[in-house]
Amino acid sequence: xxxxxxxxxxxxxxxxxxxxxxxxxxxxxxxxxxxxxxxxxxxxxxxxxxxxxxxxxxxxxxxxxxxxxxxxxxxxxxxxxxxxxxxxxxxxxxxxxxxxxxxxxxxxxxxxxxxxxxxxxxxxxxxxxxxxxxxxxxxxxxxxxxxxxxxxxxxxxxxxxxxxxxxxxxxxxxxxxxxxxxxxxxxxxxxxxxxxxxxxxxxxxxxxxxxxxxxxxxxxxxxxxxxxxxxxxxxxxxxxxxxxxxxxxxxxxxxxxxxx
Amino acid sequence: xxxxxxxxxxxxxxxxxxxxxxxxxxxxxxxxxxxxxxxxxxxxxxxxxxxxxxxxxxxxxxxxxxxxxxxxxxxxxxxxxxxxxxxxxxxxxxxxxxxxxxxxxxxxxxxxxxxxxxxxxxxxxxxxxxxxxxxxxxxxxxxxxxxxxxxxxxxxxxxxxxxxxxxxxxxxxxxxxxxxxxxxxxxxxxxxxxxxxxxxxxxxxxxxxxxxxxxxxxxxxxxxxxxxxxxxxxxxxxxxxxxxxxxxxxxxxxxxxxxxxxxxxxxxxxxxxxxxxxxxxxxxxxxxxxxxxxxxxxxxxxxxx
Amino acid sequence: xxxxxxxxxxxxxxxxxxxxxxxxxxxxxxxxxxxxxxxxxxxxxxxxxxxxxxxxxxxxxxxxxxxxxxxxxxxxxxxxxxxxxxxxxxxxxxxxxxxxxxxxxxxxxxxxxxxxxxxxxxxxxxxxxxxxxxxxxxxxxxxxxxxxxxxxxxxxxxxxxxxxxxxxxxxxxxxxxxxxxxxxxxxxxxxxxxxxxxxxxxxxxxxxxxxxxxxxxxxxxxxxxxxxxxxxxxxxxxxxxxxxxxxxxxxxxxxxxxxxxxxxxxxxxxxxxxxxxxxxxxxxxxxxxxxxxxxxxxxxxxxxxxxxxxxxxxxxxxxxxxxxxxxxxxxxxxxxxxxxxxx
Numbered sequence: 041x042x043x044x045x046x047x048x049x050x051x052x053x054x055x056x057x058x059x060x061x062x063x064x065x066x067x068x069x070x071x072x073x074x075x076x077x078x079x080x081x082x083x084x085x086x087x088x089x090x091x092x093x094x095x096x097x098x099x100x101x102x103x104x105x106x107x108x109x110x111x112x113x114x115x116x117x118x119x120x121x122x123x124x125x126x127x128x129x130x131x132x133x134x135x136x137x138x139x140x141x142x143x144x145x146x147x148x149x150x151x152x153x154x155x156x157x158x159x160x161x162x163x164x165x166x167x168x169x170x171x172x173x174x175x176x177x178x179x180x181x182x183x184x185x186x187x188x189x190x191x192x193x194x195x196x197x198x199x200x201x202x203x204x205x206x207x208x209x210x211x212x213x214x215x216x217x218x219x220x221x222x223x224x225x226x227x228x229x230x231x232x233x234x235x236x237x238x239x240x241x242x243x244x245x246x247x248x249x250x251x252x253x254x255x256x257x258x259x260x261x262x263x264x265x266x267x268x269x270x271x272x273x274x275x276x277x278x279x280x281x282x283x284x285x286x287x288x289x290x291x292x293x294x295x296x297x298x299x300x
Numbered sequence: 301x302x303x304x305x306x307x308x309x310x311x312x313x314x315x316x317x318x319x320x321x322x323x324x325x326x327x328x329x330x331x332x333x334x335x336x337x338x339x340x341x342x343x344x345x346x347x348x349x350x351x352x353x354x355x356x357x358x359x360x361x362x363x364x365x366x367x368x369x370x371x372x373x374x375x376x377x378x379x380x381x382x383x384x385x386x387x388x389x390x391x392x393x394x395x396x397x398x399x400x401x402x403x404x405x406x407x408x409x410x411x412x413x414x415x416x417x418x419x420x421x422x423x424x425x426x427x428x429x430x431x432x433x434x435x436x437x438x439x440x441x442x443x444x445x446x447x448x449x450x451x452x453x454x455x456x457x458x459x460x461x462x463x464x465x466x467x468x469x470x471x472x473x474x475x476x477x478x479x480x481x482x483x484x485x486x487x488x489x490x491x492x493x494x495x496x497x498x499x500x501x502x503x504x505x506x507x508x509x510x511x512x513x514x515x516x517x518x519x520x521x522x523x524x525x526x527x528x529x530x531x532x533x534x535x536x537x538x539x540x541x542x543x544x545x546x547x548x549x550x551x552x553x554x555x556x557x558x559x560x561x562x563x564x565x566x567x568x569x570x571x572x573x574x575x576x577x578x579x580x581x582x583x584x585x586x587x588x589x590x591x592x593x594x595x596x597x598x599x600x601x602x603x604x605x
Numbered sequence: 606x607x608x609x610x611x612x613x614x615x616x617x618x619x620x621x622x623x624x625x626x627x628x629x630x631x632x633x634x635x636x637x638x639x640x641x642x643x644x645x646x647x648x649x650x651x652x653x654x655x656x657x658x659x660x661x662x663x664x665x666x667x668x669x670x671x672x673x674x675x676x677x678x679x680x681x682x683x684x685x686x687x688x689x690x691x692x693x694x695x696x697x698x699x700x701x702x703x704x705x706x707x708x709x710x711x712x713x714x715x716x717x718x719x720x721x722x723x724x725x726x727x728x729x730x731x732x733x734x735x736x737x738x739x740x741x742x743x744x745x746x747x748x749x750x751x752x753x754x755x756x757x758x759x760x761x762x763x764x765x766x767x768x769x770x771x772x773x774x775x776x777x778x779x780x781x782x783x784x785x786x787x788x789x790x791x792x793x794x795x796x797x798x799x800x801x802x803x804x805x806x807x808x809x810x811x812x813x814x815x816x817x818x819x820x821x822x823x824x825x826x827x828x829x830x831x832x833x834x835x836x837x838x839x840x841x842x843x844x845x846x847x848x849x850x851x852x853x854x855x856x857x858x859x860x861x862x863x864x865x866x867x868x869x870x871x872x873x874x875x876x877x878x879x880x881x882x883x884x885x886x887x888x889x890x891x892x893x894x895x896x897x898x899x900x901x902x903x904x905x906x907x908x909x910x911x912x913x914x915x916x917x918x919x920x921x922x923x924x925x926x927x928x929x930x931x932x933x934x935x936x937x938x939x940x941x942x943x944x945x946x947x948x
Binding site for chain 2: 668669670671673674696700823824826827830
C-alpha cells in the first residue's frame with residue numbers, strides 16, 4: 041500500500057512483536073507442558089517426553105470431538121457464506137422496512153448471549169420435534185456466524201461501483217452472470233476474511249453447541265467439561281498439534297493462493 | 301454461413317426483462333422465489349425461535365414453571381433491584397475499554413500488514429489470525445496461570461528483580477477480565493481494519509504525495525478517515541463479544557470481576573428464572589445494537605462511484 | 606457449464622451424504638448419558654457396551670446450570686440418564702423431569718457402604734416413597750491444616766476461630782457455606798433452614814471469624830497460591846479432595862480432616878430422565894457402575910468418594926451433612942456482603 045519510513049516500520053514491528061507475544065504466549069505455555077511435567081511447584085526439566093502425544097492418539101473421544109468440530113465448522117461456514125451473500129445482495133438491491141427488519145434478525149443470534157440463542161433453538165427444535173444431532177449443531181453455528189458473513193459481504197458490496205454492475209446488465213448479462221463474473225471477484229477478499237472469522241467463531245463455540253447437540257461432542261465442549269477435573273496432558277498435546285496443523289494449512293494457503 | 305452463432309456468455313441477445321431491470325441500481329430483485337429463499341432461514345431458525353424465547357421476558361416464574369400472564373415485572377426489577385444496573389454499566393464500560401485496547405493495539409498491526417508487499421503481507425497476517433482458531437478455554441487457563449500470584453509473569457519479574465512482591469492486582473478482578481478479553485479479541489480488531497486499509501486506492505495516496513503532503517499529513521487526512529470504517533467495525537465486533545462473555549469473568553474474574561454476562565447466565569441455571577434472563581438479554585441488546593448501528597453509519601457514504 | 610454442473614451435483618450429493626450421516630440415529634439399542642467428566646470413563650463405557658450389546662453416547666458438561674438448561678429445554682427427551690447432585694435433584698423432581706427407579710433392577714445397591722444402604726436416610730434421593738436417584742460420588746468440605754503449625758489435630762470447624770492461629774487462617778468466600786458451617790458449630794440440627802435469629806447469631810460469629818483470618822479465596826488454585834506465599838496454618842477446604850491432591854502435588858505437607866459436628870458434602874447421583882427410552886438399560890448402567898472395582902477406580906482417578914468401596918477421604922465415622930438448597934440464598938448472600946464490609 042505505501043512505503044513506510046524505517047523508524048516507523050521499526051516501531052510498528054515492535055508493537056507487532058508485543059502482540060504476537062501476548063497471542064502466542066499462553067499457547068506456547070500449554071505446548072511446553074505437553075512435553076514437560078509440573079510437579080511440586082517446579083518444572084521437571086528431565087521429564088521431556090512424547091507420552092502426552094501417544095495418549096492423545098489413543099484418546100478416541102477427543103479425536104472424535106475434534107473431527108466433529110471440523111465437520112461442523114466447514115459445513116456451517118459454507119452455508120453461512122452462501123446464505124449470507126444471498127442476504128447481503130438482497131439487502132443491497134433495494135430499500136424498505138422489510139430489509140431493515142431482516143438485518144436485525146440476522147444479527148440477533150450473534151448479539152444475544154449464546155445461552156439465549158442455544159436455549160431458544162433447543163426449545164424450538166423440541167417443539168417441532170426436530171431430532172437433536174450434529175445437524176442441529178450446524179444450524180446453530182450457521183445462524184450464529186451468519187451475522188459476521190453478512191456484515192463483511194454487505195460492507196464490501198456497498199463499495200462496489202454501481203456503474204460497473206449496470207454496465208454488465210446493459211451489455212446483456214443476466215443477474216447470475218453479473219454476479220458470477222462481476223461481483224464475485226470483487227467480493228472474494230471479503231468472503232475469505234468472513235470465512236476465516238466465521239470458522240474461528242464456530243471452532244470455539246461452546247454454549248450453543250452444548251445446548252443443541254444430541255449425543256455428539258465437539259472439542260470446545262470437551263475442553264469446557266474438563267474444568268472440573270483439570271486438563272489432562274493429552275489436551276496440551278492437542279493444542280500443539282492443532283496449532284501446528286492450522287499454521288501449516290495457512291502457510292500452504294498463502295503460498296499457493298498468493299503471488300510472491 | 302456458419303450455423304448458429306455462439307455468443308460468448310456476456311454478449312447474448314438481451315430480452316425485454318433485462319432492459320427494464322438493468323436500469324435499476326445494482327440489479328433488480330423482482331423474483332419472489334429469491335425473496336422467499338432469502339427470508340427462509342432467518343425466519344425459520346432465528347426469528348421464530350428467538351422471538352418465542354425473548355417474549356418470555358414478559359412473563360414470570362412461579363416455582364419452576366412459567367406463568368403466562370403478561371407483566372413488566374422483569375424489566376422494572378432490573379431498575380429497582382440493587383446490583384443489576386451498576387453491573388450493567390460497569391460491564392458496558394468494560395466492553396468499551398476492551399474495544400479500545402483491541403483497536404489501539406490492532407491498528408498499528410493492520411497498518412504494518414497493509415504496508416507489506418506481496419506474499420509477506422498475507423503470511424504475516426495469517427500469523428495474527430491463527431490464534432483465533434485455538435480454543436479460547438485453553439487460552440484463558442493459560443492466561444490465568446500466567447497472571448496468577450504464583451504465575452509465570454510474577455515469577456519472571458521476581459527472578460529478574462523487577463519487583464519484590466508478586467503483583468496480585470492482575471488476577472481475580474475486573475482488570476484480569478479486561479486484559480484477558482483484550483488479548484483474546486485483538487485479532488478480531490486487526491482483520492476489519494486491515495481490510496479497510498487495503499481498500500484505500502493507491503492513487504489517492506499517490507495524489508496526496510504528489511500534491512506535496514508529508515506522510516504524516518497523508519496519514520491524518522487520507523488514510524485515517526478512510527480506514528475509520530474498519531476501526532468502528534473492529535471496535536463494535538470486539539465490544540459485542542466482550543460484553544456478552546461470561547466464561548472469562550467466571551475464570552479470571554474472582555468475586556470482583558462480576559459482569560452482566562454472568563448474571564444473565566445464572567438466570568438459566570441456578571437462578572432458574574428464564575423470563576428474567578430473557579428480559580435481561582433484551583436489555584443487553586440495547587448497547588449492542590447501538591454499537592452495530594454506529595458501525596453501520598460509519599460504513600455508509602465514503603465511496604464515490 | 607457441464608463440468609461445473611457435475612461438480613455442483615457431486616457437491617450436493619456429498620452434502621446430502623454428510624447430512625444423513627450427521628443426523629442418522631443409531632439403529633441399535635442406545636443409552637444416552639449426560640454427566641461430569643470422570644463419571645463415565647472410556648474403559649467403563651467400553652466394558653458396558655460389550656456386556657449390553659448396545660451403543661452408549663456420553664455428553665460431558667461443565668456446570669450444573671447446563672444440566673438444567675439441557676434437560677429442561679428438551680423436556681427430558683435428549684438423554685436417558687443424567688448425573689445430578691441431591692440438592693438440585695429436587696428441582697428436577699418438582700418439574701417432573703425424572704422417572705422413579707426400580708431398585709430391584711439394581712442389586713449392587715445392596716452392597717454399598719453402610720452410609721448409602723438405606724436410601725430413605727440419604728436426604729433428597731427419595732420422594733413420596735419412590736427412589737428418584739441413586740448415589741454415586743461425593744466429596745466433603747472439611748479442614749486442611751499444616752501438622753507442623755497446628756499442635757493437636759483439629760476436629761471441628763471451630764479451629765478457624767481459634768485465636769492461636771489469628772492471621773493464619775484461610776476462609777472460602779461464599780455466604781451460604783459459611784453460614785452452614787457456623788450453624789453446625791452452633792449445634793443447629795438443620796443448618797440449611799435457619800431462622801432469622803439464628804442467622805443473626807451466625808452473622809456475629811462470622812464477623813469474629815473475619816477478624817481471625819488472613820484472606821478469603823474463591824478458587825482452589827487461589828487457595829494454593831495464598832498458602833504457598835504466606836504463613837498459613839489452617840483452611841476451610843471448600844474443594845475437598847481436589848484441594849488436597851493439588852496441594853500434595855505441589856509438595857505441601859498437609860492433612861485433611863472432616864469436622865465432627867458434620868461436614869457439608871455434596872452427593873452426586875444418577876437419575877433417569879422423564880424421556881428415558883429404555884428404562885431397564887439405564888438401570889443396568891447404574892448397577893454396572895456400582896461395582897466395587899469401578900468405585901475404586903472412580904476414587905483413584907478423581908479423588909472423590911464413591912459409594913461402594915471404602916476410600917480414605919471419608920471414613921464411616923464421619924458425619925456427612927448432604928448439601929441442600931438453603932432457605933434464602935439471597936439473604937445469605939446479602940448478609941455475607943455485610944459481614945465482609947463490616948469493620
